[in-house]
Amino acid sequence: QVQLVESGGGLVQAGDSLRLSCAASGRTFSSYAMGWFRQAPGKEREFVAAIKRSGGNTYYADSVKGRFTISRDNAKNTVYLQMNSLKPEDTAVYYCAASNSRGVVTTAGGDDYWGQGTQVTVSS
Numbered sequence: 001q002v003q004l005v006e007s008g009g010g011l012v013q014a015g016d017s018l019r020l021s022c023a024a025s026g027r028t029f030s031s032y033a034m035g036w037f038r039q040a041p042g043k044e045r046e047f048v049a050a051i052k053r054s055g056g057n058t059y060y061a062d063s064v065k066g067r068f069t070i071s072r073d074n075a076k077n078t079v080y081l082q083m084n085s086l087k088p089e090d091t092a093v094y095y096c097a098a099s100n101s102r103g104v105v106t107t108a109g110g111d112d113y114w115g116q117g118t119q120v121t122v123s124s
Helices: none
Strands: 004-007 010-013 018-024 033-039 046-051 058-060 068-073 078-083 092-099 118-123
Touching: 004 092, 018 033, 018 092, 018 118, 033 068, 033 078, 046 068, 046 078, 058 068, 078 092
Parallel strands: 010 118
Antiparallel strands: 004 018, 018 078, 033 046, 033 092, 046 058, 068 078, 092 118
């Protein structure tokens, strides 16, 4: 079992950058594939970015490709989401998810672990 705590959200202006962090408890972080999702008001939760256990492969939603970068530091039990060139449509609660049963977390799975989320608000 793993517990996830997101941080780094805030209120920024369009064009600014933010880096989100997701700290995981436990000693087996490297055995979890990690993903970032977001949910805007009135919308369904959507995939943002994912990274495999080793960090060698990353995946992005088309809407963030070229602007966001996911990375992980297995020694620090942390996954990051660097968000550049933020747009008002990026406004949402951002969640990290972990799975030790799937190789890639690009969809929400029934046995995934989730953090509590961190709010990102981008003003125009």
